[in-house]
Amino acid sequence: MxxxxxxxxxxxxxxxxxxxxxxxxxxxxxxxxxxxxxxxxxxxxxxxxxxxxxxxxxxxxxxxxxxxxxxxxxxxxxxxxxxxxxxxxxxxxxxxxxxxxxxxxxxxxxxxxxxxxxxxxxxxxxxxxxxxxxxxxxxxxxxxxxxxxxxxxxxxxxxxxxxxxxxxxxxxxxxxxxxxxxxxxxxxxxxxxxxxxxxxxxxxxxxxxxxxxxxxxxxSALHQTYDGPWADLVHLSGRVLQGLSYQPSGAVVAAATTSLPEGVGGERNWDYRYSWVRDASFTMEALWVAACPDEAEDFFAFMTTAGAGGIGPDTSLQIMFGVAGEHDLSERTLGHLRGWRDSRPVRVGNGAWDQRQVDVYGELLGAAARLRDQLPGLDAETRAFLAACADTAAVRWRDRDQGIWEVRGEPQHFLYSKVMCWVALDRAIVLAPQLGCEDRVDAWQKAREEIRDTVLQQGWSEEAGAFGQYFGSTALDASNLMLPIVGFLPADDPRMLATIDAIADRLTDDRGLVYRYHTEEGVDGLAGEEGTFLLCTFWLAQALALAGQVERAREVFERAVGYVGDLGLLAEEVDPATGELLGNVPQAFSHIGLVNAAWAIDQAEQARR
Missing domain, CATH: 2.70.98.40 (Glycoside hydrolase, family 65, N-terminal domain)
Incomplete structure (x- = not known):
């Protein structure tokens, strides 16, 4: 073993x-x-x-x-x-x-x-x-x-x-x-x-x-110019994110390993050596802070090629690809391996490849908007691809999906997915001149406002005193911390402040680290429990910084970075019982969260000065 x-x-x-x-x-x-x-x-x-x-x-x-x-x-x-x-x-x-x-x-x-x-x-x-x-x-x-x-x-x-x-x-x-x-x-x-x-x-x-x-x-000398707080950790995270990118194609893998478990001895063991649209888009955004990527153009060229022919009002963009653009990532188990600390099964491939997740359009267009200065001359294919992402978000936002956490239970109207479709349209409107799509702006604005109204009406839970995980749900979900981060609501909006406090109070362990959601509520269709998520803890720090609560943000950030290894590396989760790192490593999401939270705290402190 x-x-x-x-x-x-x-x-x-x-x-x-x-x-x-x-x-x-x-x-x-x-x-x-x-x-x-x-x-x-x-x-x-x-x-x-x-x-x-x-x-x-x-x-x-x-x-x-x-x-x-x-x-x-x-x-x-x-x-x-x-x-x-x-x-x-x-x-x-x-x-x-x-x-x-x-x-x-x-x-x-x-x-x-x-x-x-x-x-x-x-x-x-x-x-x-x-x-x-x-x-x-x-x-x-x-x-x-x-x-x-x-x-x-x-x-x-x-x-x-x-x-x-x-x-x-x-x-x-x-x-x-x-x-x-x-x-x-x-x-x-x-x-x-x-x-x-x-x-x-x-x-x-x-x-x-x-x-x-x-x-x-x-x-590093050419690209790593960030000089705010925790600069050493931000620079190391930038190198890790660069190291997780596949140079020949521009793809970015979610982590370097497969089947390191989210709970010791459990079944939540996944292969993360593929390029998720969501993770890779967030990686490009984090590299804007940590390393100013030359690779933005390569990444969007990869996405345009890998996603070609698979997007439109009647079809969904595949959520992940092989590092060379492969579509079929069928999952299988390696029965001859005992797994890390007897955590079975050991898997290669990932069965989530054919899930429907409508949030991906927002992450992709969000990265394109953030990196538009690195994308001065988009070719016709990439412009058409990004415009199609916006058109699809304008239609598919009404669909149920598996959500950001790729639940293997029943599809739901996940709040985060709706908000990211709003992001797709919001960023497409900004990019419209670069995409040559000024004629679509009115339609995109109309769809954007419809999504916003629906989320505010159906996403808020009076019983929970916070935004719920999906429409009609009272369950908390850490992904709702993204609402102020993507600009859907101001962080100091009373509903957002209530959601931040609810997550800080009711979705954390004894160490103050944040869970994605409470697994015992059954939405994900899997047995067993998991650790707290470092990405979600960094989201909490970032949301607090945006709300002007900088001291609380620093406390949460320091709590999370207390779990970096001696080299500054982060896995996906922390075991709430032992404090050990769990999950695949190094985890792009965790390092993305670190970079963005450090940046947000730095910006909040500069604004205060």
Whole structure:
């Protein structure tokens, strides 16, 4: 059974795929060559599903950090006899002046071992298990490394020195003295690749790692200009969101992992390695604060292509896509994996891909409006696509749907979905000259006002003293904190203040962290409970800042960021009983919430001054 604390996982990215490394120097998760590819190492979900560990022999202590302004991990091991610095990164292509990092990435995980004092004996354990642990590959020696063959994968490990091969595992011992530097690497290819994986030379790997560090630094220096409160966390969140984007297409994944549970031992275990329209749109907006994205144009080009032909008054935009634009993301379970702390089932694919969620039009057009300065010359296809989103929202807002939380129960008239259709039309009106749609503005204005009137009449619950989760409901839902954030109502409107207070008082745990909604009310069609949502807690901080309650906003924000890991990473939820991070990691939504709440508090404080 895998039991590594989720907070112990470090995130590496080359903007094609990712790896997760724990505090002991063990790679517990690696997907090649895409975020959603079959894992080569999946010990995160089962002890027998593959790993690659590098650490000193014997007793040691360790500290870690990200190197400079990068997503390269430095782990410093200290032993009785010396000190070892392990630097891990997924290699990037040539630095192009800080723009669109990840172009021409070689798909290599490189690990630099540098002995900085004394002498250190290092143990290397390499246990590949392609296809989520299904395959025990055949290992063989190469000059300067180890080859692994099995299934569709051809893996080459660069490993100076002798390695013992047994039961699908390579084990090696290296003795390093002060000043010694050794590079290890792993590369994957498949049958027929024009440039198959090979053993890399030490100078080649040194240059690759240096180039990777330089590329991240160059990107950060060019883009990360936010200087408000919590700047370090905002900048790190910007790099994480950049690292969750798939460079070849412009897609953005919701998280790096699958099936890390929302409740230990429960069934709420989902695959988040896909591009949700909602999450990706919010990511683009957060990058406007944290990194000023060059990638806005790429993202909208991706959405125009992926969503082509699937939008109109009689059809719904699909809510999520594969990172290359795939539509069919059918869900299946991996029965051979025990799951993180026995949380089953382990899933790949996501059955929500064919749900109806009418809020997506608002998130998409909201991002387009926020990023319009980065979209100076929209092509005809993108203009038509965005206009079609507005036209569809003007019709489909009346529909029941599964809502922002993708409930697997009965569709409802979720309040958040209606409000986001209002956002779609509101932002389309602003964008109309850029879209060439001035002739549609009157119709869009009429539909926008109809939505507003309906939400105010049917969304308010006198019994709850707040806006309800869906029309006629007395249940609270944290997504209603978005009403002032998107400009539907002022934050100091009495109905909004009452809703904020109701959520703060009745939808929080003992730590003051916010639930999405109370699962025992049964709307989501799933068994079991879940943790509090970090995104929702940041929404509360943001709404309070907009209401001018800056001190309360700061308190809520500090409460939420108290759960960042030692590297500044956030998962989806917090276990209300233990305070541990739960859910897939790193979670784009959580880092988006952090960025936007910090920005809102900064703006509120500036306005006060």
């Amino acid at each position: 895998s039991s590594t604390p989720i907070a112990d996982l470090a995130f590496l990215s080359d903007r094609h795929s990712c790896a997760l490394v724990d505090r002991t120097g063990t790679v517990e998760w690696l997907c090649f060559p895409r975020f959603d590819g079959p894992a080569v190492f999946a010990r995160l979900l089962d002890d027998d599903a593959g790993h690659w560990s590098v650490h000193p022999d014997g007793d040691w202590t360790a500290a870690r950090r990200y190197a400079g302004r990068s997503l390269a991990l430095e782990t410093t091991f200290r032993t009785a006899g010396g000190e070892l610095v392990l630097t891990d990164a997924l290699g990037l292509g040539p630095d192009n002046g800080g723009h669109r990092i990840g172009t021409d990435a070689p798909h290599v995980l490189v690990r630099r071992l540098a002995c900085t004092a004394g002498a250190v004996d290092v143990v290397v354990e390499y246990r590949p298990r392609p296809e989520y642990g299904l395959i025990v590959p055949l290992l063989s020696h190469l000059d300067g490394g180890v080859a692994a063959r099995g299934g569709a994968d051809w893996l080459v490990l660069t490993l100076p020195g002798a390695a013992a091969l047994e039961d699908g595992q390579a084990t090696a011992r290296l003795r390093l003295h002060a000043g010694d530097v050794v590079h290890l690497a792993l590369q994957r290819s498949t049958l027929g690749d024009p440039e198959p994986a090979h053993v890399w030379s030490q100078p080649e790997l040194a240059a690759l790692l240096d180039r990777t560090l330089e590329a991240w630094e160059s990107w």
